[in-house]
Amino acid sequence: xxxxxxxxxxxxxxxxGQSLAIPVDGSGVAMAATAALLETGIxxxxxxxxxxxxxxxxxxxGAGAVASLETSAVSLGEAGPAPRFTAAVKNGALTIxxxxxxxxxxxxxxxxxxxxxMPIAGIxxxxxxxxxxxxxxxxxxxxxxxxxxxxxxxxxxxxxFHAPEADRAGNVRIGRHRExxxxxxxxxxxxxxxxxxxxxxxxxxxxSAAGVLPSLYVDAVAVAARGAWPxxxxxxxxxxxxxIARYAAMARSEDGFRAYLSAFPTHRKRVA
Amino acid sequence: xxxxxxRREILIAAIADLLDGIRHVAVGASSPIPAAGAMLLRARNxxxxxxxxxxxxxxxxxHNFFTNGGxxxxxxxxxxxxxxxxxxxxxxxxxGNINLVGAGDYPTSHVRWPGSFGSAYLYHLIxxxxxxxxxxxxxxxxxxxxxxxxRAITPEVPRRGGPHALLTNMALFDFDREAGGFALRxxxxxxxxxxxxxxxxxxxxxxxxxxxxxRPDAATLALLRGRIFDELAEAYPAFARTxxxxxxx
Numbered sequence: 001x002x003x004x005x006x007x008x009x010x011x012x013x014x015x016x017g018q019s020l021a022i023p024v025d026g027s028g029v030a031m032a033a034t035a036a037l038l039e040t041g042i043x044x045x046x047x048x049x050x051x052x053x054x055x056x057x058x059x060x061x062g063a064g065a066v067a068s069l070e071t072s073a074v075s076l077g078e079a080g081p082a083p084r085f086t087a088a089v090k091n092g093a094l095t096i097x098x099x100x101x102x103x104x105x106x107x108x109x110x111x112x113x114x115x116x117x118m119p120i121a122g123i124x125x126x127x128x129x130x131x132x133x134x135x136x137x138x139x140x141x142x143x144x145x146x147x148x149x150x151x152x153x154x155x156x157x158x159x160x161f162h163a164p165e166a167d168r169a170g171n172v173r174i175g176r177h178r179e180x181x182x183x184x185x186x187x188x189x190x191x192x193x194x195x196x197x198x199x200x201x202x203x204x205x206x207x208s209a210a211g212v213l214p215s216l217y218v219d220a221v222a223v224a225a226r227g228a229w230p231x232x233x234x235x236x237x238x239x240x241x242x243x244i245a246r247y248a249a250m251a252r253s254e255d256g257f258r259a260y261l262s263a264f265p266t267h268r269k270r271v272a
Numbered sequence: 273x274x275x276x277x278x279r280r281e282i283l284i285a286a287i288a289d290l291l292d293g294i295r296h297v298a299v300g301a302s303s304p305i306p307a308a309g310a311m312l313l314r315a316r317n318x319x320x321x322x323x324x325x326x327x328x329x330x331x332x333x334x335h336n337f338f339t340n341g342g343x344x345x346x347x348x349x350x351x352x353x354x355x356x357x358x359x360x361x362x363x364x365x366x367x368g369n370i371n372l373v374g375a376g377d378y379p380t381s382h383v384r385w386p387g388s389f390g391s392a393y394l395y396h397l398i399x400x401x402x403x404x405x406x407x408x409x410x411x412x413x414x415x416x417x418x419x420x421x422x423r424a425i426t427p428e429v430p431r432r433g434g435p436h437a438l439l440t441n442m443a444l445f446d447f448d449r450e451a452g453g454f455a456l457r458x459x460x461x462x463x464x465x466x467x468x469x470x471x472x473x474x475x476x477x478x479x480x481x482x483x484x485x486x487r488p489d490a491a492t493l494a495l496l497r498g499r500i501f502d503e504l505a506e507a508y509p510a511f512a513r514t515x516x517x518x519x520x521x
Contacts, residue, residue, distance in 0.1 A: 073388065102343065102346035124428065
């Protein structure tokens, strides 16, 4: 059964050395849980961005919590490059596993279906194939005779995301953000923070059930009001542009980043 | 600021022209000018009674009709349901290959960019990929990219997708898939073909007489400064605000 726990208890379920899958900005990024996770002093994460990330990955990387990073990109969007990601890759401070967005989804899909790999269109001719020896080009064994890329299954130890609401049974409303379900299907454990817990049953009607991830896939839920701040949460609040810009400016230097990071948990509680 | 605004307006109008005839255009992350160009085409088609244009903007709630999550754009492209898309690059070479990863030796390159996004896949699958890179300099337009995020031409596999044109702050190039290279189509005012030669690090075809990129007409500008920048504000608030302020200031 899905457990409803405190935010700190939820964060404590992520252990050093685990692979952690996180969604793209605006999809439902668990920033409050990320702050709580950073406070545990987490280390050696294998971070998987589905399929890209921004502030969340940059904070984790800058804090030294990430040993390896699989992603299609890390960027702060309109606020510019992600400074700690850029510095860490250039310094060789982490192992980078460069990918392309649909290859990450394909890897998750393989895990969802319990098969070791997934074929995927395109990619041939890209140097990604040279730096990802775990990807292969094969002759299609069935159907049209042609070359096709195959990528291995991605089965994260933990998926972590934020959503507007869960019911008491742990069913989570994800709207049309089906990528959050893709994460949960593939992951061994799924941790979710929500704006609120509701008393009604989210599976009650066909209409509401269509936008819900069933509790079967959800291990623990914690309440975190404005839990995606400073990122956006659909239908709830927009991105706090000024805060992202403030981060982008401060994180340009290691010292600036340290100052931002040490104040982030308390600043978050106050502002969010 | 007005020169900057005019420069952007020429680019947006050029993009709308490049998209003419498409049914569905997708716009990736951090691409306010391509998004504005797509919205301009849609508004113009609506005004002129031409076929409707669908626009999918990644990261937008209002300009996004997908209901199957992040993968749907990629599935849609594989099914041939996306006609046009935009890609950029920290480096773009004369063969149309793009590099979104970094300059120098991989992985600890001296310059690191965000990453390949969906380029390695979408370049194969979307027929009209418009390469859009504002900075027009020899460090961007190189003879050979240091890392191929996505390759323009791959004779070893069948593909419908690839580069259609390259639009920069200074010029517009067509991509010739047969020849495997770029041809200069027009130069934006106030630049000259000599400026383009000086700032392009790769070889390209050039006609004896090179046209000037047309400035948007009054009706286009009215659409742009009104409806388009309002529509844009949801996905690109900072950009839309700057352009609105410049138009009224």
